Amino acid sequence: MLSKSLIFSAILLATSASVDAQSNAELHRLATVAKPIEQAVTFxxxxxxxxxxxxxxxxxxxxxxxxxxxxxxxxxxxxxxxxxxxxxxxxxxxxxxxxxxxxxxxxxxxxxxxxxxxxxxxxxxxxxxxxxxxxxxxxxxxxxxxxxxxxxxxxxxxxxxxxxxxxxxxxxxxxxxxxxxxxxxxxxxxxxxxxxxxxxxxxxxxxxxxxxxxxPFEVLDVKGMSVPGNIITPQKKSNLAAYSIENTPKILKALEDYFDLPYVYKKLDQVAVPEFPFGAMENAGLVTYREDILLIDPATSTRQAQTSHVNVIAHELAHQWYGNLVTMKWWNDLWLNEAFATWMAAKITLQLFPELETNLSLSQHSAMPYDAQATTSPIRKPVITESDVTDGLGLAYSKGSAVLYMVEQWLGEAVFKQGMRNYIRKFAYKNAEAKDLWNELGKVSNKDVATVLNSFVSQASFPLLTIKLDGQNATLSQQRFVIKGQEAAAQTWHIPITLRYGKGDKTATKTILLDSKTQQIKLDFEPEWILPNDNATGYYRWDLSESQLASLISHAPNKLNERERLDLLSNVDALMESGKINANALMLTLSEFINDTHPKVAKAALTQLLSQHKQYEDDSNKLLWKKLYTTYVEPAFSRYGLKANANEPAATSEIRAALVRALAFETKHQTIITHVKKQASLYLTSPDKVDPYLARSFLQIAAYYGDAELLKSYKKVFETTNNPTQRTNLLLAMGYFGPQELQQQVLDYALSEHVTASDFNYILSGNGKGDERKALYQKWFYQHFERLKERFPPFAKSQLPFYLFSYCDADALKQAQQFFGPMQNEIEGLSKSLKQLELATNTCIMQKQRELVSVNQFLNNL
Missing domain, CATH: 2.60.40.1730 (tricorn interacting facor f3 domain)
Known part of the structure; x- marks a missing residue:
């Protein structure tokens, strides 16, 4: 118990902090002495x-x-x-x-x-x-x-x-x-x-x-919508607008049907923008897109590109109702704008284009690694400055949409839809807060939606659900998921949970709302296996006993669907991060799924396994990693080959690209490299003749082993092409040029007029590959920092330390702290970025020290 003097001091500090926060808010918010009624602007x-x-x-x-x-x-x-x-x-x-x-x-x-x-x-x-x-x-x-x-x-x-x-x-x-x-x-x-x-x-x-x-735009009419609209492109690019013209009316109609409310603005123009730091922006009636998202040729594009195209259009058009027609009162609810549009886009994309298999893209998997960090803020938090908005903004999309999906499945899709419709109608042309939506969902469902949602969006991180079985009895307990080596305050959530379990041919489900730290339930029968997250709908991780986990893994090929198998792989990786299992157990599990019947699951297992190489390679095991490639990667490559078969699934093409990259970069596979160089050269003149799933990898590998003449060719095509996808692929490849003199040329080129502010981070993407390349890049980064800072959009300046590619390097962290430390008062949000970088680096170092012996155990047993 605190002494009276300590309590008094704490009260003074809290009061002072409150006054400071209020004062800071007043500095950034407009004085409420007047309010606008309408505005006209002449330009x-x-x-x-x-x-x-x-x-x-x-x-x-x-x-x-x-x-x-x-x-x-x-x-x-x-x-x-x-x-x-x-x-x-x-x-x-x-x-x-x-x-x-x-x-x-x-x-x-x-x-x-x-x-x-x-x-x-x-x-x-x-x-x-x-x-x-x-x-x-x-x-x-x-x-x-x-x-x-x-x-x-x-x-x-x-x-x-x-x-x-x-x-x-x-x-x-x-x-x-x-x-x-x-x-x-x-x-x-x-x-x-x-x-x-x-x-x-x-x-x-x-x-x-x-x-x-x-x-001087080119303009193409979009027919079949409830309002007039156009696709607007820069010169000589309208030939790539056909896919947008085909898809936009379908997407708009699906959204109008979902909301049971027509699109309310008088037109719907969509603009392809050649310089754009975001994917897209939902401006009412004039939606803007990065041009390589809006303008694609489906005959020569990947499933990923097509998915991005459809998904982003659906996201921006969903905003026309949620965000535009009904608008947040303040930026603390931006998370809900973006979460809703992300969730809605996934629903519409799956409805209209099931062949894209977007149900196998689980947004929680991209959210949880970041959300688990002890320095992460809740997605709904106080907002004063722009850096408060951008802090964790990506998490607002991924975590927010995952949480909405969980609640929708808990309430039922029809009930959730009715709540959304009621909310949109009630607040049309007005401003609203998150609680207004929660109230509408609560009214139609007769469930305590507000408490569930608030527990997930007003707290950082997520629950770790532990299940212990004793015959038919199951004990469920929850705690905050914490990465081993980090410290975080204890938390609890109100968690909608659906368990699925089985024995022989029997399966059953059990749905509960876990609203306490521990709860006991009775199952219909004693299970052979239990899946704690049916259909991967919950935003939580789960932990089973060693024997229960082994049983679930053994039954996974026959009892779990693809979505659940993907979630299983991600969950096991998280268990290793939290210290519940070791790296040997993780890698053994991943190896079980490399030959999964669905290529997307196989690719996930392979890429997760190969990511351990990047994390754990050192002098003690350099030669051992070759066995990993011999045992797993080369046989898979022999099975899939270098060339696509007619009508093969897109997921097969995607795993081929992962295999080609792994063998070309890590084993210097000469057959692949020879083929890659020819294909990269062909792509420069005839991009439509190169496998779109391999084109980006071909360009990057060819650059890594390329010479000055190839760099010259890349620059020439990059500066003259009217194909946005080709331009982006070349931009992403240039950072891979291997020799230091060519890497230096590319870095200098990044500061030239040919590379825009929104393209800047693309051209840097290959410079973290290899210690020597990383060292040269970091030296250049510090030497040219003032020019770099000028190039970055204002909202991105606080993120500059993360461009150093050094999450597991103590010396690089120290150098970054010394360099950026004096700037913390000059750049809003920089102080938190440095804390996040420090935590991520120290966690990475500790994890490597903790798990290296376990990794070597796996490699030695191959």
């Missing part, structure tokens, strides 16, 4: 120039007597600002450091309606945020990316999601430019080589969903 835009001018008119309401109004602003310069209403005032502007502009008046403004007008100028951004300019094959284009807080770079506006108002855009641009915005054009007027485009007023939108595009 004068010419992509050939470096700056633009704008004029905005905001109808607003002053809420209380004040001598100032705050709105958001970055980068722009105000030429004149005036407020007209009960009193008129020429306003003085002051740009604040926290993304706000304070407009001051000498007289006191009384509550009431006013009109604010601002004339301003600003530069086009060149880091893929705000209103930004990019060149595609030397041709300039303008695009916008306003989420999370970059509308303020292009428009003086109330740039917070709760301020949801109608916007009306008017854009003047050169006659030879096509111009698009959220709404249809009402009329155009030409004068002196310029055309003014008057756009319809939008329904109420938060500022982050306002969008425009300007350029």
């Amino acid at each position: 004068n835009l010419d992509p050939s120039k470096e700056r633009f001018s704008g004029h905005t008119t905001i109808k607003l309401e002053v809420l209380k007597a004040t001598q100032f109004i705050e709105l958001n602003g970055l980068d722009y310069a105000i030429n004149a600002a005036e407020l007209v209403g009960k009193a008129s005032c020429e306003l003085r502007d002051k740009m604040l450091e926290t993304g706000k502009v304070r407009l001051s008046c000498e007289k006191t403004l009384q509550p009431g309606r006013y009109t604010l007008t601002i004339d301003y100028t600003a530069p086009y951004n060149r880091n893929s945020v705000g209103l930004y300019k990019t060149l595609d094959n030397g041709v300039p284009y303008l695009f916008t990316q306003f989420q999370m807080s970059d509308a303020r770079r292009a428009i003086p506006t109330f740039d917070e999601p709760e301020y949801k108002i109608p916007f009306q855009l008017t854009i003047t641009a050169p006659d030879d430019q096509k111009v698009f915005a959220n709404t249809p054009v009402l009329e155009t007027k030409k004068s002196n080589g310029m055309t003014t485009h008057y756009f319809d007023k939008t329904p109420p939108l938060p500022s982050y969903l306002v969008a425009l595009s300007v350029g």
